[in-house]
Amino acid sequence: MTDKILEELENIVGKEFVSNNKEELYIYSQDPGASIPRPVDYVVMPKTTKEVQDIVKLANKDRFPIIPMGGGLTLSGLTIPVNGGIVLDMKRMDEIIEISESSRYALIEPGVTSGRLSSYLKNHHPTLQPPLPDAPPSVTIAGNALINGSGYISQRHGDHGSLINGLEVVLPTGEIAKFGSAAVSDYWFARGPIPDLVGLFLSSFGSLGVVTKLAIQLFPTPKFRDFAFGLTKDPKNLLTLLPKITETGLPEDVLLGTQDKPDWMKGYFFINTYITADSEKDIEEQKRKLNKIYEENGARMMEVPENLRQYYLIKPLFASSAADFRKGGGFEYVGAMMPLENVPEAYLKGIEVSRKHGIFTTIGSRLISQTHNILVFFTYPFNRADPKDIENARNALHDTNKFVLEMGGIPWKAELGAQKMILEKMNPGFKKVLKSIKNLLDPNNIMNPGNWEVKKNDA
Template structure:
């Protein structure tokens, strides 16, 4: 059967599974789904499908596996590093219709959601029905999906308190490439989705794999107290080498929920300064003041030495720093009036902060790109996600190329420095593999061969040349 005939047959079968209105092989969908907002070149899928249930996903996987059609799961398409492009054609599985919030356990503080549920949708649902609870939302726009962010080891507004979003995962329902539906975590043996322990932790088979091992259809995530009173402090210094110790001291108090740093040449008043935002909350005003004082005391020595200090912030100025997610972040894409920005998010030890910062400035300077640098602390200073964001003008190929070069250069340096690019685009994955223990890579391939014997899951990712 020719490729065209096969795809025609596949379309007909997909229509029977999900309905004609949710299958497209039209040029418009193939074009739009060929890229994300980042700099990775377009790769067209043959078909876009929008399933509505786990059962539909199961049937699609059986079909794709039978005919060896590549399948690429897609959340909101905001990964920016092109992970949800169909590098070898095939089917893009747009998960947005699977957006039901299935359960919120108020006492045990977890939520079970379908994989297409967006961050914003859960946030709004909790605000309305469970105002004392919240989840850790990333800085991504609110259409970003919870499953997508968990599966890439995302981080967010509670990551200092509770780690990566994958650390906050209680369980999964996945459809394997061969069509079996598997539950992982407590939900595999219990009606409750309370934990991944004490069973063998198979969730790792689906976290950080860039969709190459299966399709997540449901997941449970931990929820946290939503404090009545919330505050933010911004600690500022000009000396990058102080930052690791400043963060070490402040995280040591363990009273904040989120700690991030940011360095940018705009606005002018921010140029040259390193800002550390400390977000914290409390149930009472007294508790809030107590926490504020604890954080201040931890860095009092630097304040006394006059090498760092807290920025005075009137209440009105605090609001944008308390907003989750911050709407203004997307505006960085318009810095060059061109609708584009991309970033390397490098997971690395906090010790490397000064070097990471220096490298960011040097790359931006050498390639003349608009930059925004920063980091989010994961856990109690256990590591950080250091980001190098570069804006570009989508309509100017030379500018896009400049941003691409900046990213490539950053990825290479990050790996050499001892960091690991987060949600790495396919070329950056190869950089990581270059440095990776060969036995780990071999193990990855053996695991994939078992889970996905025909290699249909997002092929082109986590592969050597």
């Protein structure tokens, strides 16, 4: 890297929006998770698609890596360059281009955060709600959907990647392509009926192009929302309980978990079913139904005290309440997707791994589209000021990735170590296709190289 590159980048986006200042690069060289920091050469904040194209063309000419970044909050180091290069911070591309009330989608730029889209809809289209993760409001809708994130409507409607209607992408060689209905029509209403290439860009971690527009589905806002909270001693009860709960068609979201703190929860598995309705009477009726199902399937429904009730309604994840907020505290988790039958064993193994590494157990899960798939998050808080503590969290992550893959699950938003383990287990045909697509779209290997890298002799 030379200063000539700095100059060329400044010519594209303006002096204020490029930096190779050490203090600023330091921030981008790490994330709040347990990944080991890695160096960054430049940070650039484009405002337009044309600027993104010019940066990508420059990267091809000078052969340097580009790492697209939204909020940078995956916790698995996905926006930290593997071998240096430019972090492309997309936050200035934050326009909400269109809200279609009739076809229920939002067409947005990739820097639109979850906080911005949800407050915009509350103010201008209150009958519509977006798919949001339970993450800080500074995460981007694009960053979350592109990693198959999930949130409070995923049980009912699917993970957020599946809710993308279309993409505009600056390909690794600098051309623009549209995917989904917008490839043919002025409307961003669906992914088909043409070959579905949107999927190429999901969970590929910015290694196949830079998304510059994204259409995401929106859903009617319910009038009333509440939850039914239950506990069970035996995780095997979940195998019968969860299908019974989803069979009713009632839940908007179902969260499960077990944690050593607060003390009263230790040794129990909780099930929190979120319901919605047009009236409070309907909510009470739904709760009665759920109560019966909980009791017939080995769980006990509990009334939650009013002060906690408001908290759980807004911030349903218990895991964050167990995060280590001591000086320098950090919070890390392996999310893993798996079929329902794996879940009881995954919980027991997760408890074992936590104990082995001296970490309080905090495991949660979210049902995705009616128990078709379950996301289990194994949380390992650590004190960033204590190197031994960070090491424990890293070792726990490694052990978790290993047993998840052995039992048939797949680590989600996989960090480099987990990607390597997934690739080792991956079907050779899949790897061959993956490698061919990468070589075809990105001949100079400039897009987030090092991610999903299929080695020469491996395909």
